[in-house]
Amino acid sequence: MTTDAQRRVTEPVKDAGGGRSPYERDRARVLHSAAFRRLAAKTQVHTAGTDDFLRTRLTHSLEVAQIAREMGARLGCDPDVVDTAGLAHDLGHPPFGHNGEAALDTVAAACGGFEGNAQTLRVLTRLEAKVYDADGTSVGLNLTRACLDAVSKYPWPRRPGRRKFGVYADDRPVFDWLRQGAPPGERRCLEAQVMDWADDVAYSVHDVEDGIHGGYLTLGLLLADADERAALCADVAATYSGEPPDYLGQVLMEVLADPLLAPLAGYDGSHRAQAALKATTSVLTGRFVADAVAATTARFGPGPHRRYAADLVVPRSLRARCALLKGIALRYVMRRPGAQGRYQRQQEIITDLVRVLTDQAPEALDPVFAPLWHAAPDDAGRLRVVVDQVASLTDPAALAWHARLVD
Template identity: 80%
Template sequence: MVPEEARRRVPEPAKDSGYGRSAYERDRARVLHSAAFRRLAAKTQVHTAGTDDFLRTRLTHSLEVAQIAREMGARLGCDPDVVDTAGLAHDLGHPPFGHNGEAALDLLAGGCGGFEGNAQTLRVLTRLEAKVLAPDGTSAGLNLTRAALDATGKYPWPRRPGQRKFGVYADDRPVFDWLRAGAPADGRRCLEAQVMDWADDVAYSVHDVEDGVHSGYVALRPLLVDPAERAALCADVAATYSGESAADLAPVLVDLLAEPALAGLADYDGSHRAQAGLKATTSLLTGRFVAAAVAATQARYGPGPHRRYAADLVVPRRARAQCALLKGIALRYVMRRPGAEARYARQREVLAELVAALVRRAPEGLDPVFAPLWRAAADDPARLRVVIDQVASLTDPAAVAWHHRLTGRPGAGPAVGHPLDTDRT
């Protein structure tokens, strides 16, 4: 008897491949081998993909999130393949140009319910990615188990007035309702989703600072010597990443900067010794944030094992505040670099012009995967959603190439981050 959490929406015949893999190991393999996962290699993380041999892309970020989530989940008693799959899959729905592209597509998709990267991830996993067909011939996406799909859901609720983040579009409600069967009705996330979310926070906060220091965008010395600069950073963080006031964050920042490994990066010169120190700092901070959450969760709920809805992840206030401050460093010194806004604006123009061109030229202008979906769409909002799906699937360079081919106009130049990139999820 297959447990409910290990069921797939479209039943599949038993496989005897000789590997003896579990259902969750199969889930992980399906994400790892998917086209959507490969495309993350050319999608913006903070710095535009391909602009530096050192810097991260959405693909490397997703691999790092999966590794952190797997180790943290295993220590708590979660199935490691479920949290690993969630980490690999969590960014599959992100469009070209990072959160700048996400904000642009949300405006362009107003006629069909908007755009949100996490809702798009669900759509990719359950509809757009080619792997399994339902009995009626429609795509079931990767047909992951209920547990794996639930673990990818950072925001398990539909769009709500005044709320920017959500996890499901209206026409994906049937599969959403199926995967959430038996889950609390209040939108509570399973433990595996909470583990993945904290792993995501830890990965991008620590690694964005690492990338920023290495690339020369982040200089820590002003924060070490200038109280006004520290106050300005705390104000940025209070306004974007934290519910705490700047005054409450100030002593946390002082303690964080007093960490010898972090303070030692003030004189970073790119040498082999300096790079080794930078990696040591990254490892130290990552381990500290993970250990704090594991210890606090076990202190509240016992040693475990814990999984699904038997416990909630407990992240101590200090660890969450330090993580937010690291995000703020990347925001202030990388994503808000002077002179970048013109390029961000051009990226948004490229997406707007590309969507408009495809609306005019569909279905002929669409890929073979999307053209039949456009023809089968019942109305204009449904056809617009297909166009948005097509554009969201593109990598950064592919979006520029498609735009140039369809409009004859030059594309968007490289940029880093974006002022709206304050959630980074």
Template identity: 80%
Template sequence: MSSEPAAADARLVEESPKDTGHRRSPYERDRARVLHSAAFRRLATKTQVHTAGTDDFLRTRLTHSLEVAQIAREMGARLGCDPDVVDVAGLAHDLGHPPFGHNGEAALDLLATPCGGFEGNAQTLRVLTRLEAKVIAPDGSSAGLNLTRASLDAIGKYPWPRRPGERKFGVYADDAEVFAWIRDGAPGDRRCLEAQVMDWADDVAYSVHDVEDGIHGGYVTLRPLLTDADERAALCADVAGAYSGESAGDLAEVLVELLADPLLAPLAGYDGSHRAQVALKATTSGVTGRFVSAAVAATEERFGPGPHRRYAADLVVPRLVRAQCALLKGIALRYVMRRSGFRGRYERQRTMLAEVVAALVRRAPDGLDPIFAALWRAAPDDAARLRVVVDQVASLTDPAAVTWHTRLVGGTAPPTHGGAA
């Protein structure tokens, strides 16, 4: 690799300029390609936290991605990033997520062990550079959406292959060539600033909006946390184990301050009325703005006013703000994703995906969509063929996974309604 990052606006497959009468930037074209992709449309019925389609108010992967993109775009613009690059990263960051949210991700990771496992971020790279239909390379293979290097780099939350003992990674072994092209000249495993901005926007949206959904749905109330020290301790233990490097004791101090914040007061007495919804939205907006502004201010304090792009700076998130964000994520974890009956629902979802994968392994290429059937026929060995089957299943929406299970396995599909981890 070179000592400097390679051309940010380069595409793996060169393309001729389009004569449309309007000269768009390469990153505006990237954004349009993601918005018009089939993978992006499928996010409309993929689980965020609550199973997609169970409540018209609640967020799906699609609405979550739009919100992440909006937060990232504004934050990136304030730091001097190209706004379209961070927008693309926010829109595309969850394209690789399978049916049933992180629960489905865990199920496919186990099922895909013989071909290197499964991870939503690595799958996103695969969708963008191989599986989506947009550009054909000179050798006849698919180049996916053929996004620019800068956009693909910004989407990479975990720019490294799978490592022993680590759950998160960003590339499968058979996508190593395109990954090396994306990372040409990048400093080791360091993420570009745009990827860091997108990642923090994702955390902010996840933490704030999932609590909003939980309050509105009646799953979350702050009263136990306000009155019960043992409940506060249990929440902090959950957060220390899942989302934060802080100790449960240190998080307890942050939680007390957070619960006393007047900005969160409307959450305790939510009754679903119009006035209550207005107050809830004011809380959501206020906390989002606070988290974003704190990161922008801390980054500019360390690196100057910018503009900052790619590897010119790193995003700085103050410790207290990061801990507050983790605690809000923990509230959704404890009271929504782990509410009564969750284990049975999650097990049924995992069983469904396992049975669909097993049925397709037996029947393929019959039963696969045409794109995946062709990839299966071209695969050189059993591991590669399993990867194609996993690609197919990962592409399904939640309702499609139920339909495919009924068609391939027969009988009535196991019920899957409820939150997904």
């Protein structure tokens, strides 16, 4: 067995003589996990359950996996490794999307904060029920080293000045294990880079699609108002891109002048309009993938490439276009009028749940988490278990728990 295919706990060989590969098994384990099922009722951008057209964390994860699989296959990556990474990358996200993530980070300060990607590692290697080691400790889904490394978008612990990170302090042993064989430093494997770009592409293109369908944004506003274009570019520079606003403004004008976007100007929700919208998003996605594959192949050769044999090359203008689409969703969908009151209420719900569960644990915890609370060595460890409990909840479950425990 190669180092990449190793699991933290050795398991008996299954289907000897022609069965599934270790990475196919990893993909199946994620697909059949409880955490993956819960993504169906977790917010992507719009609150889960508010509109049957709009995406949830589950549909977003399926789309990321599909984009990553095809892009990785073109580069020579093992398709099941990048597919698994795409399916698993958001398993740690809490109720209410990034808004819930921010609230949990605040209330979890005493135990090291909260970050969705670090929580994903915790779900995969500890919280999901699948495999135990010889000492009776859960090792979660016990995925291979290659797949765990491919899920690691931010392979470093929390540090000052860095908003994103990929591992909590008490999960450092498994993190060090999965990073064995990686070059010194914080370089990500190619499969993680492919998954991350697939996530950006799906996030940017599909959230704009959802926003246009929901009537939250019209591209005509940007075409007509130079001040509005400047404000958008300032938002993007502050949130999604290190590029200066002037450069983003140039790229934005190129995006708005693209004939591909013309059919979206008069979107009315009809069947024909939906077909035109879908055609636009399909072409945009294809461009983002093809241009990155072409640039990577031009630098590193035709491959096959996997693990640390190459890095994904995303041209500057392509990355700026993606960031601008994300900024459009941020400015006109997430920050739309009336949204702030709902976001504040969601943060109050998360904060209340952590406070009440801290007071009422372990009795108020699920049977999965109560033993972990008893085994925690100190207050910080017990707080982490409470945060794990809240993070595991779907949006409807968080509302129901709040109604039962708080209201």
